[in-house]
Structure formats: C-alpha cells, structure tokens
Amino acid sequence: xxxxxxxxxxxxxxxxxxxxxxxxxxxxxxxxxxxxxxxxxxxxxxxxxxxxxxxxxxxxxxxxxxxxxxxxxxxxxxxxxxxxxxxxxxxxxxxxxxxxxxxxxxxxxxxxxxxxxxxxxxxxxxxxxxxxxxxxxxxxxxxxxxxxxxxxxxxxxxxxxxxxxxxxxxxxxxxxxxxxxxxxxxxxxxxxxxxxxxxxxxxxxxxxxxxxxxxxxxxxxxxxxxxxxxxxxxxxxxxxxxxxxxxxxxxxxxxxxxxxxxxxxxxxxxxxxxxxxxxxxxxxxxxxxxxxxxxxxxxxxxxxxxxxxxxxxxxxxxxxxxxxxxxxxxxxxxxxxxxxxxxxxxx
Amino acid sequence: xxxxxxxxxxxxxxxxxxxxxxxxxxxxxxxxxxxxxxxxxxxxxxxxxxxxxxxxxxxxxxxxxxxxxxxxxxxxxxxxxxxxxxxxxxxxxxxxxxxxxxxxxxxxxxxx
Ligand SMILES: [Zn+2]
Numbered sequence: 158x159x160x161x162x163x164x165x166x167x168x169x170x171x172x173x174x175x176x177x178x179x180x181x182x183x184x185x186x187x188x189x190x191x192x193x194x195x196x197x198x199x200x201x202x203x204x205x206x207x208x209x210x211x212x213x214x215x216x217x218x219x220x221x222x223x224x225x226x227x228x229x230x231x232x233x234x235x236x237x238x239x240x241x242x243x244x245x246x247x248x249x250x251x252x253x254x255x256x257x258x259x260x261x262x263x264x265x266x267x268x269x270x271x272x273x274x275x276x277x278x279x280x281x282x283x284x285x286x287x288x289x290x291x292x293x294x295x296x297x298x299x300x301x302x303x304x305x306x307x308x309x310x311x312x313x314x315x316x317x318x319x320x321x322x323x324x325x326x327x328x329x330x331x332x333x334x335x336x337x338x339x340x341x342x343x344x345x346x347x348x349x350x351x352x353x354x355x356x357x358x359x360x361x362x363x364x365x366x367x368x369x370x371x372x373x374x375x376x377x378x379x380x381x382x383x384x385x386x387x388x389x390x391x392x393x394x395x396x397x398x399x400x401x402x403x404x405x406x407x408x409x410x411x412x413x414x415x416x417x418x419x420x421x422x423x424x425x426x427x428x429x430x431x432x433x434x435x436x437x438x439x440x441x442x443x444x445x446x447x448x449x450x451x452x453x454x455x456x457x458x459x460x461x462x463x464x465x466x467x468x469x470x471x472x473x474x475x476x477x478x479x480x481x482x483x484x485x486x487x488x489x490x491x492x493x494x495x496x497x498x499x500x501x502x503x504x
Numbered sequence: 505x506x507x508x509x510x511x512x513x514x515x516x517x518x519x520x521x522x523x524x525x526x527x528x529x530x531x532x533x534x535x536x537x538x539x540x541x542x543x544x545x546x547x548x549x550x551x552x553x554x555x556x557x558x559x560x561x562x563x564x565x566x567x568x569x570x571x572x573x574x575x576x577x578x579x580x581x582x583x584x585x586x587x588x589x590x591x592x593x594x595x596x597x598x599x600x601x602x603x604x605x606x607x608x609x610x611x612x613x614x615x616x
Contacts, residue, residue, distance in 0.1 A: 232597065293531070294524040297569035298597075312526070321525060328569040339568040375525070388526055404530030419587075420520070422567045426527035 213281035394430030412501030439496035506555035
C-alpha cells in the first residue's frame with residue numbers, strides 16, 4: 158500500500174523557524190496544531206508549512222506576502238516554489254492566477270476591513286497549484302490554499318474563479334477568528350461566510366453594485382460540458398446546476414427546507430444556502446456596494462468574541478442585528494432583521 | 505488489531521467521497537458492497553482496506569476547509585436501510601490507494 162510522505166524540510170528553514178519565528182507565528186502554529194491534530198498528517202508537512210510561514214510572514218501592513226508552489230500533479234504539499242511576492246509574472250498562467258487572485262483578496266480584506274492577511278498580522282499567503290491529476294477541488298488545509306486543475310470538461314482550473322480563491326482564504330480567516338466547528342449549522346455558517354466574502358471579493362474586484370452582481374459562486378470555473386451556471390447561487394439557492402454528472406444543486410434558501418443529513422458533515426455545503434440567501438436579501442435591500450454596509454456587519458459579527466465556535470444560524474443573526482444597530486442605526490438593523498426573517502430565522 | 509478485523513456481522517458497506525468546495529451530490533458516487541456476495545478472500549481484503557484506512561488517520565473529524573474525505577458506512581444484517589451501525593471517515597489526503605480504488609472501481613488490485 159503506497160504511503161505518501163512530503164518532501165524533506167530544508168534544514169535552514171527549520172532553524173530559522175525555531176530562532177526567528179515571531180510571537181504571532183508561534184501562536185498561529187500552535188493554534189493550527191491544536192485544531193487539526195486529529196488529521197495526523199505526517200509531521201514533516203506541518204513543520205514544512207510552519208517553516209514557510211516563519212520565513213515569509215514578514216510583509217508590512219498593506220502589502221501581501223504571496224508564495225505560489227507547483228505541486229506538479231502530485232499530492233505532496235506544498236511542491237516547488239515557482240512565484241514569490243514581487244517577482245514578475247511567471248509563464249504559468251495558473252500560478253499567476255493564484256497570485257493575482259490572492260492579491261485581490263488580500264487587498265479587499267485590508268482596504269475594507271483593515272485586516273492584514275489571514276491572521277491580521279501579515280501571515281504569508283501560501284498557495285499550491287496543479288495539485289493532483291485533473292483534481293476537481295480547492296481547499297484550505299489549515300496552513301495553505303490548494304488548487305486543482307479540474308478535468309477541463311466539467312471544471313476548469315480552480316484558480317480561474319476569484320470568488321473560489323477568496324472562499325478558501327476566508328476559511329483561514331474563520332479558523333483564526335470564530336473557529337466555527339465544521340459540522341451541522343456551525344459548519345454551514347462557516348461555509349456561508351466563505352461564500353459571502355468570496356462573492357464580495359468578486360464584486361469588489363469588478364466594482365459592481367449589488368444590482369449589477371450575479372451573486373453566483375464559482376461561475377468562472379465551470380467547463381463547457383456542465384449544465385449549470387455556477388457551484389452555488391446566493392440569489393436563488395438550489396438553482397445553480399442540474400447536471401447528469403453533478404446531480405442537482407441541493408441548496409435550500411429557507412429554514413422550511415433545511416436539509417437534515419449526515420452527508421457532507423451534516424450538510425455544511427447544503428444548508429449554507431440559507432445564510433447565503435439572507436446575506437443576499439439584506440445586501441440588495443440596503444443597496445449600493447455589498448461590502449460597505451452588509452459586509453461590514455458580517456465582518457463585525459465574524460470577529461466578535463461573543464460568536465461561539467458552535468454558533469447556530471440564529472446566534473450569528475443576532476450578532477449581525479446588534480452590530481447593525483450599533484454601527485448603522487435602527488433603520489439598517491430593521492432591514493437586517495427582516496432579511497433573516499425572510500429565510501425563517503429569528504422572531 | 506482493528507475493529508474491522510472481522511466483518512461477519514456486517515451486511516453491506518457504502519463508500520462515498522464527500523466534501524470539497526463543489527460538494528455536488530453527483531460527486532459522492534456511492535459504492536455499495538453486499539458482503540454476502542463476496543468470497544471469504546474478498547471479505548478479508550475489505551477488512552484489510554478498512555483497517556488500513558483506520559490506521560492512516562480514519563475515524564476523525566475531517567472535511568474542514570473543503571478538504572474531501574472518504575466515508576465508509578457499515579450496515580448490520582438486521583437493518584438493511586436506515587442509519588449506518590458503524591462509520592469510518594478517512595481524509596482524502598491520507599487515504600490508502602486501495603480504498604480510493606475500491607470506491608472508484610469497485611475492486612482492489614493489490615491485496616497487500
Ligand atoms: Zn468551503
């Protein structure tokens with residue numbers, strides 16, 4: 158039986174980590190260790206990532222620190238370093254896409270919320286492209302972002318969609334803030350937050366108002382063969398695709414259709430449609446740019462210490478109403494409350 | 505020792521691959537295996553694959569941040585449908601090749 162081992166860590170990097178790792182990097186490393194110790198990943202992979210973070214998490218506020226690796230169609234992370242912060246564009250389009258999309262996502266979090274990278278303290282943005290063979294996924298592994306190439310027919314490279322890249326980076330932000338447990342409602346909330354910030358990054362990048370936006374997630378990575386328009390629709394959950402290979406989009410947009418399942422960690426990518434739709438309703442009712450009011454409220458709720466890691470939809474909704482009142486007054490708070498009510502949450 | 509050393513009380517296995525940012529229902533591709541239709545050597549192979557999955561890091565919370573995972577549900581003789589009686593989850597990144605092949609192709613080439 159084949160066992161997969163990651164590459165050997167360059168000794169100079171391990172040394173650097175132990176000698177020069179900043180307080181925040183050590184804190185990050187220990188929080189990552191405690192949250193994912195159950196993965197039992199070979200220790201070398203974790204140490205490698207910690208060494209990379211120690212080496213590269215050093216940019217001044219307002220500047221990202223991006224490092225893109227080529228996994229060479231294998232599944233060992235991170236792969237070979239092919240593009241470093243500040244270097245001219247590489248010939249590899251996919252590596253360049255990851256670099257520019259991560260930069261745009263950094264820019265959004267910094268310009269709009271003054272958040273300096275994933276941990277707020279300049280954490281390096283590590284991304285691996287060309288992961289696996291025709292790999293139909295992108296993920297955040299607790300240390301870095303990973304992007305498959307897709308198969309070319311159903312899915313194009315996962316770096317093609319900036320909202321998907323931003324979705325993965327946001328998983329890092331959520332892990333280091335609310336730490337929402339990836340199961341049942343708190344897991345669906347975790348997923349929804351990644352979709353909400355993913356869609357805002359896409360709209361911010363395109364300069365779109367709520368009325369101009371399509372409110373789709375992952376539209377740009379669907380290949381020519383798919384019968385559908387995206388992975389998810391925040392405006393109309395459950396309508397993104399209906400395809401012989403993918404099946405039918407299972408997302409509900411209201412608590413009446415909440416899916417009680419043990420699949421997908423209790424439907425984390427399914428029931429996320431409900432808070433997704435609430436965000437859409439609230440942002441479109443408020444008008445203008447999504448990030449200015451609705452996004453500011455969502456970010457305040459996500460980073461509020463009162464948000465428990467096992468929060469339910471209603472708990473998050475309550476915090477958004479509190480922040481809406483505090484920051485924007487009762488008129489905005491009423492719109493927020495009404496949006497949640499329209500998806501069946503709250504009084 | 506593994507709790508999958510013997511599957512005598514199990515009637516059926518179901519293997520799915522779940523999670524990932526796409527998480528489309530069609531990508532789970534459930535693979536059902538009726539143990540009564542497997543020869544004793546085949547049953548032993550299945551035991552080995554499950555034990556290897558368990559040893560590779562199974563049985564834990566997995567899936568966070570869109571990481572895909574394999575899920576093996578075990579159903580006892582007495583209950584054909586309804587809830588599984590036992591369950592094993594293995595992160596995709598740690599899954600033994602034989603488990604991936606069993607899910608994908610419904611067979612195991614390498615019995616080792
Ligand atoms: Zn996700």
